Amino acid sequence: xxxxxxxxxxxxxxxxxxxxxxxxxxxxxxxxxxxxxxxxxxxxxxxxxxxxxxxxxxxxxxxxxxxxxxxxxxxxxxxxxxxxxxxxxxxxxxxxxxxxxxxxxxxxxxxxxxxxxxxxxxxxxxxxxxxxxxxxxxxxxxxxxxxxxxxxxxxxxxxxxxxxxxxxxxxxxxxxxxxxxxxxxxxxxxxxxxxxxxxxxxxxxxxxxxxxxxxxxxxxxxxxxxxxxxxxxxxxxxxxxxxxxxxxxxxxxxxxxxxxxxxxxxxxxxxxxxxxxxx
Amino acid sequence: xxxxxxxxxxxxxxxxxxxxxxxxxxxxxxxxxxxxxxxxxxxxxxxxxxxxxxxxxxxxxxxxxxxxxxxxxxxxxxxxxxxxxxxxxxxxxxxxxxxxxxxxxxxxxxxxxxxxxxxxxxxxxxxxxxxxxxxxxxxxxxxxxxxxxxxxxxxxxxxxxxxxxxxxxxxxxxxxxxxxxxxxxxxxxxxxxxxxxxxxxxxxxxxxxxxxxxxxxxxxxxxxxxxxxxxxxxxxxxxxxxxxxxxxxxxxxxxxxxxxxxxxxxxxxxxxxxxxxxxxxxxxxxxxxxxx
Numbered sequence: 001x002x003x004x005x006x007x008x009x010x011x012x013x014x015x016x017x018x019x020x021x022x023x024x025x026x027x028x029x030x031x032x033x034x035x036x037x038x039x040x041x042x043x044x045x046x047x048x049x050x051x052x053x054x055x056x057x058x059x060x061x062x063x064x065x066x067x068x069x070x071x072x073x074x075x076x077x078x079x080x081x082x083x084x085x086x087x088x089x090x091x092x093x094x095x096x097x098x099x100x101x102x103x104x105x106x107x108x109x110x111x112x113x114x115x116x117x118x119x120x121x122x123x124x125x126x127x128x129x130x131x132x133x134x135x136x137x138x139x140x141x142x143x144x145x146x147x148x149x150x151x152x153x154x155x156x157x158x159x160x161x162x163x164x165x166x167x168x169x170x171x172x173x174x175x176x177x178x179x180x181x182x183x184x185x186x187x188x189x190x191x192x193x194x195x196x197x198x199x200x201x202x203x204x205x206x207x208x209x210x211x212x213x214x215x216x217x218x219x220x221x222x223x224x225x226x227x228x229x230x231x232x233x234x235x236x237x238x239x240x241x242x243x244x245x246x247x248x249x250x251x252x253x254x255x256x257x258x259x260x261x262x263x264x265x266x267x268x269x270x271x272x273x274x275x276x277x278x279x
Numbered sequence: 280x281x282x283x284x285x286x287x288x289x290x291x292x293x294x295x296x297x298x299x300x301x302x303x304x305x306x307x308x309x310x311x312x313x314x315x316x317x318x319x320x321x322x323x324x325x326x327x328x329x330x331x332x333x334x335x336x337x338x339x340x341x342x343x344x345x346x347x348x349x350x351x352x353x354x355x356x357x358x359x360x361x362x363x364x365x366x367x368x369x370x371x372x373x374x375x376x377x378x379x380x381x382x383x384x385x386x387x388x389x390x391x392x393x394x395x396x397x398x399x400x401x402x403x404x405x406x407x408x409x410x411x412x413x414x415x416x417x418x419x420x421x422x423x424x425x426x427x428x429x430x431x432x433x434x435x436x437x438x439x440x441x442x443x444x445x446x447x448x449x450x451x452x453x454x455x456x457x458x459x460x461x462x463x464x465x466x467x468x469x470x471x472x473x474x475x476x477x478x479x480x481x482x483x484x485x486x487x488x489x490x491x492x493x494x495x496x497x498x499x500x501x502x503x504x505x506x507x508x509x510x511x512x513x514x515x516x517x518x519x520x521x522x523x524x525x526x527x528x529x530x531x532x533x534x535x536x537x538x539x540x541x542x543x544x545x546x547x548x549x550x551x552x553x554x555x556x557x558x559x560x561x562x563x564x565x566x567x568x569x570x571x
Binding site for chain 2 (some may be wrong): 154211214258
């Protein structure tokens with residue numbers, strides 16, 4: 001498209017203004033996490049540019065989180081739960097997507113419809129009744145309560161199915177003639193071809209767990225099981241004037257998604273948008 | 280031996296399906312059925328044990344409960360405001376960055392940055408930004424001579440503050456969907472319309488919008504159902520207040536389940552929310568489909 005020069009300048013002015021709106025909370029958070037509470041408030045009353053530039057940075061807020069608030073354990077909990085979900089989730093959702101793509105069987109369209117229904121309903125909608133289910137299964141206040149409900153993921157099943165349907169049937173036939181079992185066809189032929197969709201599904205599963213809040217809040221009230229999002233909420237409820245710790249905790253919670261999503265952005269985008277754009 | 284392995288063969292699709300589908304069944308679909316059943320029961324204080332069938336009692340109680348209607352109204356108002364705001368913001372961002380160039384890629388990444396912040400963290404951070412006494416926003420407003428605003432502590436501004444803070448994150452998230460949709464529109468279509476002398480608005484109305492309809496329908500529907508279930512900002516920042524102004528149904532359900540211990544009533548509210556989602560989503564589908 002041909003654009004006039006003044007249009008281009010106008011465009012960039014708008015883009016820069018919107019970027020300020022997007023970035024100010026992030027920059028303020030990062031800078032404030034490196035300050036003492038006193039510095040943070042000094043820079044706000046009255047407002048000073050130092051709110052956005054770390055003058056005399058200190059790691060004291062981070063130290064307090066790890067030493068006093070047990071954030072070491074909190075981060076380990078979140079990593080354990082997220083990784084366990086990722087590993088189990090890639091395996092079983094991959095298997096399920098494989099079955100939908102490769103086999104013909106009775107009840108296929110009904111079962112696939114159930115998969116679609118399950119991912120059109122956001123997890124929050126069922127958190128309250130799910131608590132009753134978890135309670136009856138005696139899962140409440142265990143790691144299992146945090147992990148199990150999120151392993152099966154309709155979107156991940158959908159993504160694997162879409163990808164596997166694009167693999168020519170010749171691959172299956174060749175393997176089967178050589179006497180390979182279905183498991184071998186899945187594990188040795190299909191999964192190695194599915195790297196991009198595996199990355200997308202793994203990201204979705206991992207981030208879903210890393211960012212989940214309502215479910216761990218109600219299903220794991222044992223302080224030994226506290227995960228990162230719940231820990232931040234607790235800081236927020238506890239001491240209203242310890243802002244630097246809230247900022248530092250937020251940075252810790254955001255660093256992990258940033259490190260994962262930004263380099264793998266294309267996989268993340270094609271994963272989450274996969275359901276909306278393809279039939 | 281061969282017979283057994285052949286039988287196993289016939290069974291293998293189900294073996295591959297079983298683990299994931301069992302998970303969906305137990306942890307996604309069964310709870311919905313469970314909510315429906317529980318909404319016709321009362322569970323007392325202990326939770327398990329003394330379950331009693333009460334028929335429509337929970338629903339009758341809701342209909343007569345002014346708090347429920349207040350919450351219902353708050354939810355509808357919230358839905359009417361937040362969805363158009365978020366979708367327009369996402370659409371504008373997507374249209375702005377839907378062009379080539381290194382600089383544009385930088386802006387795309389910047390708009391995408393808030394997506395890496397979870398709703399929980401976003402709520403905590405914006406709670407500090409909007410703090411009436413020492414928040415960043417009032418501090419910056421003071422610099423340009425505007426008096427401090429109450430934001431989340433005022434029943435007039437609380438809901439708008441929540442709309443703003445959720446849009447900060449949601450705009451970038453839905454932008455990537457719309458952008459993916461826009462990139463499927465072939466550029467030759469735009470070239471033709473420019474030659475025909477269409478202006479920007481006409482191009483959008485007659486070319487971009489119809490081709491984007493499928494993507495937009497998905498975004499509208501998915502965003503609406505997500506926002507009906509939004510809970511974290513209310514839980515962390517307003518507790519449904521001030522003066523019940525942000526006491527949406529999702530928060531009301533949570534309060535009933537985990538503060539008052541009334542699971543039956545909570546499940547009845549969850550059923551109402553799910554019905555509202557179905558109804559609204561159905562309406563949106565019809566609107567976006569029929570308008571050809």
